[in-house]
Amino acid sequence: MSGILALKKRLIELLTQAVGELQQQGKLPAVTLPEINVEHPQQPEHGDYASSLPLKLARSTGIDPLTIASEIADLMVATPEVGSVVVAPPGFINFSLKNDWLTGQVESILAAGDTYGNIDLGGGSRVQIEYVSVNPTGPLHVGHGRGAILGSTLANVLTAAGYQVEREYYINDSGRQIDNFRRSLYVRYQQSLGVDSEMPTEGYFGGYVVDLARAIVADEGDRFLKMPEPEAVQKLGEVGLARMIDSIRSDLELLGVGFDVWFSEQSLYDSGQYQKVMALLQQGGHLTEKEGATWFTSTALGDDKDNVVVRGDGSPTYFASDIAYHYDKFVSRKFDRVINIWGADHQGHISRMKAVVGALGIPPEQLQVIISQMVTLRRGDELVRVSKRSGDIITLRELVEEVGSDACRFFFLSRSADSQMDFDLELAKKESADNPVYYVQYAHARIASILRLARERGVSGQGGDVSVLVTEPELTLIRKMLLLPELVETVAETLEPHHLTYYAVDLATVFHSFYKNCRVVSDDRVLTPARLKLVEAAKTVLSRTLGFMGMTAPEKM
RNA sequence: GCGCUUGUAGCUCAGUUGGAUAGAGCGCAGCCCUGCGGAGGCUGAGGCCGUGGGUUCGAGCCCCGCCAAGCGCGCCA
Structure with a gap:
């Protein structure tokens, strides 16, 4: 365990011991602590630390x-780390760390190197984190970028916190919106080959569909026109979807967002997983027939309404496939936790998702959902409406190209989800x-x-004695660097990555101040060698923090 | 109407899960270049923490009401 977390734990143990002793001596009543x-x-x-336990x-x-x-x-016993224990009104106990322990931590950080900040919170348990998962019926917009960055950052931090993390994108390649997309693409394809054809009323009118159709014409010619329409819609659709998914993948790469698994919704039907899960729910008495459809009776589990899983026409809803998907995550793939x-x-x-997970015999708290709130987009005073079907889209790619990946990531991360x-x-x-x-x-x-x-002048930290780093700016910098493991713990426990940006700014501030003074x-x-060690350690901590956020740590700017 | 989220400095936002004098960036008023990168450092002004009650030694944080904003309440995803 990292030194600083061990220290915190030790302080709590010592406090607990002291209280126990007081109770044994009869100086404190045996109340529950x-x-x-x-x-x-x-x-x-x-x-450095304080406890309000007496209060x-x-x-x-x-x-x-x-x-x-x-x-x-x-009753607090002496430890190598703690220099003083002071009582302060109205009833605090304050602990200060010894300078030589603090300065010694510079060596620990250097020894840990790129593993500094790693903790063993997860104990190797398996966590799946699923994010973005946008329908491949259109390009990513700005709001999707927020979820993408939240997800990839959390994956980084959870990995450092000792979890075995799998990052996943769920591809909704089945269902009504996909049919709709295929038909829209087919119409645009026909039109770009001079065939008169009309878009479905609920179709995807965005210009990108026109572009996509043209690109397919350019690469594959008119071969889809020669097929019977249903086959053409299907085959052309496959080509179009593959291209959409590719472009989503490359947009995300531009932002430094990646995945271990791209999971197909359609595969749940092809593999029989969907049928299996519906049968399970049926056996469990969670399904009912009414108004011609099949419903999941979530009201029986405390939800405010029941939900349709199979429509009157026999087709499954999005909810139905999501049930099968989560069964696949928890039962087939045995994740300990799903985010x-x-x-x-x-x-x-x-x-309803938590209700159904519970109905499948999985503790609902193993499913955690993070909601990322809306991003509204504006150009100056002009509000930009983002709607996939209206076609008026500011794409994520456009944003990244204008602002840059690092700034984009930092900006999205700097507010709590x-x-x-407003962007x-x-x-x-x-x-x-x-x-x-x-x-x-x-x-x-x-x-x-x-x-x-330093390299140019032929000096290094080699042999540096860190115990001389006792001025205020030096110790402040060390104290700040020591917070990284706690930060990792906080972010991993709360799933709130925005703390990273505040820490990064704080760390940079104390470094700049150190630089000015020392x-x-x-x-x-x-x-010189002692400070070179300190500076090297600071570089490690800063680059680790930037790394968690998915940002570059430049050697030059 | 019901559910979820939000309301903290002029603006954009933090606030370590109930602790000590509520913080940062931008903006504003000033100061600091004889030394490693001034994309920097330092100082100051600026607050009824939406509002009214409650809980207790102690509330920005917990409970109840109210006000305001966003999202949801499809056999869409």
Whole structure:
């Protein structure tokens, strides 16, 4: 385990022990203990860690919190890490770390290298994280980018947290919208070959369908015109879908978003998984026939309404295939945990999905759904409506090409998934130089530059004695670097990757401040190698943080 | 009408799961280039944490009501 997490755990153990001892001595009544934890105080004067345990105990025992605090503090045994234990009103116990322990952590970070920040929270358990999963009936738009970046970042962090992570894209290559898309494409194909044909009223009118049809004409000619229409729609559709999926894949690659598995919805029908799961639900008494359709009786499980799984015409709904899909995830592929990232418009899908997962005998809490709120797009004051069928689309690709992948990722990550955001294209372009992404990356480039200079002068950290790094800017930098494992833990537990961006900015800030105050490469033969070690460690931490976010860590800018 | 999410500085947003004097970026008012990258550092002004109650030693955070915004409430996905 990482040193800093072990330390936190140790402090909690020591507190628990001390309270136990006080209870044995009869100085504290044998009340049930509150949850004991330590936190980082906001004020540096309050030390590195603080516990409000005495305040909590005061409630149940009726004893003055300051008295409890000093009794506990007296019983805290000396450790190599903790320099002082101080009692502070109204009833806190504050811990400060020893300088030599802190500076020693620089060596630990260097030794850990690119594994620094890894923790063993997951214990190797298998987590699947599914994201984007957009219908291959149109290009990705800006909102999809948000989910993509959330998902890929979480996958990075969960991997570092000791989970075995699989990243998956669910391809909805079956069902009504796909039929609709195939018919639309066929019409555009006919039209581009001069055949008079009319688009279905609910068709996909976007210009990209026209482009796609033309591209297929260019590559494959008029061969689909020679087939009977139903066959042509099907065959042309296959070609078109494959191309759409390819373009989605390449758009995501541009953003640094990738997947381990591309899972086909159609395969659930081809493999018999769908039929199997419906039979299971039938056996479990979860299905009922009414109004000509088959319903999943989720109201019996506390949901607010039942949901159709098989339509009157015998065709399965999206919900039905999603049930089979989740059965496949949990039962066939045996994931311990499944995380889905959905857009806000799928909010209503959560409760029935959890209900059905429970009906299949899987604990519903093993399914976690993250809702990424809407992204509204504007150009200056002009609101841009995003609708796949209207054809007025600002694509994700266009955004990435304008703003850049790094800025895009940072921007999307800097807000919690719960809050909706405006994305002003003009502003994103105009202010790109002011984007915090540059502030953070600049810190990394600066470090690289220092290390280059050191190499030129033939000096290195070799043999550096880190115990001399005791000035305030140095210790502040070290303290900040030590937070990375806790950050990984927090993000992995809360599934809230936006904390990464705030940490990255904080880390860059303390580094810039250190840089201003502490000359690294100098004539001082003691300080120079020690500070080179510190700077190298800072580079590791910064690049690790940027890596989690899927951003580049530039050597030069 | 019901469900989910949001409401914190002029603007965009954090707030470590109930702790000490509520933070950051941008913007605003100033300061710092005889040294490793000024895409930088430092200082200041700016707050009834939507609103009204409640819970307790202690609430931006928990509970109830209300107001406002977004999304959902299809045999669409």
